[in-house]
Amino acid sequence: MPTTTKRGSGSTSLPGVNKIWRALPGGRVARDWYAWRGKGAPAIARFEAATRAAVIEQESSVEGAKLIAQGYAEATHPKVDTRTLGGILTAWEGSPAFIHRAHSTKRNERNALKQIGSAGIAKTPAKFLTPKSVKAVRRDIRTWLQKVADEQGPRAADVRKEILSKALNWGIDEGYCEANPADGIEDFSYSDRSDIIWLGGELMGFESAGRAARRKLMKKDAPEPEEPPDTTLALLLACYSGLRREDLCRFADPHIGEHAIALKPLKAQRRARTAGKKAPADIIIPRTPELNAVIALCRQVRAKWEEKDKIKRAHLLLNSRGRPWTPAGLTSSFIKVRDAAKILHVYDDGRNPEPKRLHDARGTFVTHMRCLGYTKEEVAEMVGWDTDDVDRVAKKYADADRIALAWLERLKRRAG
Structure with a gap:
């Protein structure tokens, strides 16, 4: 039975x-x-x-x-030997404080926890995690993080530092240690990327690399599709909608209205749930001509898949197998095309160039919407930024007169 x-x-x-x-x-x-x-x-x-x-x-x-x-x-309260720093990390990973977090967050952090657990700092006795000894332990952790930054990049070091800090703060609350030596260590990477955008030439280079990658997977005499590659469509949708990666992957027909798209960002929902607040309101993104063009291309590609396998789909973005993207899959494919195109952001202050990211498309969206005449307050509400950040990005990449003229034209349309 x-x-x-x-x-x-x-x-x-x-x-x-x-x-x-x-x-x-x-x-x-x-x-x-x-x-x-x-x-x-x-x-x-x-x-x-x-x-x-x-x-x-x-x-x-x-x-x-x-x-x-x-x-x-x-x-x-699993029976874990918490007499070492590594033991505290293991206890945190098995606790409800960790288990109840988002699945994607746990998946990403478990990889970092595994690396931290195999490092020498994991053997640090918990009795040294005290205010008296914290400086010496912090020095050891900083040295190890610097090695991670040199081998895997500054961002990887920052992720491990953040995880260490979260776990040790939990350990303090549980009585496993008295101090958090990871607290106070400066970031290894420059985290504010709000003023980085994708420029027109970079978008063209990305599409060319995407088409080249697609041709390698096609049969020798097969005609090349007119539509942009799947990775290009994802980047264009990010540039003209301002959506984050996880929201791009779930973007579907029910989110598309006659004049705007509307959905609740997953990141805002998680923050509200953690804070014990009600779910946030939908963000509203106007359907600009550029966004409409990208939506039409996505639907065109989707229609070909539906004709091929007779399966209806609601998602707009599909991968090379005709399935909705997963966030990890989109990132992986995006990085391959970006690296093939060798697209880097060069900082004005002389810092080492860094590869452009999919998330940098939000800066492109901010600039685009300001050039269409939307106010900085309206754009800030669409992307969840401060108005000062919106103003700074727009002024850096868009001509002030162009923004003013677009704003006047918009006022005229409203009056009409």
Whole structure:
């Protein structure tokens, strides 16, 4: 007899606990208790009986309450040797504070945690994580991070520093250590990229590299499609919508209105959920002629896939197999084309050039919308920036007279 599941009421004095009813062979029932909801949640107790009432009676007994409390304590405070820095990191990774975070965040941070755990700093005794010894340990961590920056890049070092700091702050709250030596270490990379945009020549170079990559995958005598490559469409949509990578990947027909696109950014939703606030309102992006052109190209490519395999799709952006992009897949393909095109941003202050990123398209969107006459307040609301950042980017890349004329034309259209 196949096992079926049904969610229980979930009411309990233990925060986050999840209960699921299960039908067993012979008409018996069981209820499994989990430490929290979601994939990978550890089971903390199970109760079986002939009826649901009997199961609930077992759970309500003194023995049942003890079993549940013991299982919950073991799941939320795993038995890990926390006498070293690496042990504290392991305990943090197994805690609800880590488990309840976004799946994409956990996936990315687990790779960094694995590298930190294999480094020499992981053997640092927790007894040295005190205000008295923090300077010496901070020096060791900074030395290791500098090595990471030299071998893997400044951004990789900053990611590991941020993870270390989060884990050790958690360790302080749990009583595993007294100080956070990662706190106070300066960033290795220059994080503010709001004034970096994709220029016209760079977009053309990116498309050329994308077409070259596509030709390598095509049959020898097959005609080349007129539509831009999938990576180019993703970059163009980012430039003319201002959407972040994860929102680009889920962008679909229901988000497209007659005059504007509207959706709730995933990043804003996560921040609201973490802060215990209600979901944010939709961001509204006007459908400019350029954005309409990109949407039309995306639909044209989608229609070819639907004609080929007879499967309807709602997503706008599709990869080379006709499937919706995943954020990781889009980044990987984007980097390959960008590196083939050798597109770098050269800083004005003499810092080493860095490759352009997909996220830099948001600066392109800001400049484009200001040149169309939208106010800095309107554009700031679309991308979630400060108005000063919007003004600075627009002034750097767009002629002030062009912005003023576009604004006047927009006022005239409104008056008409």
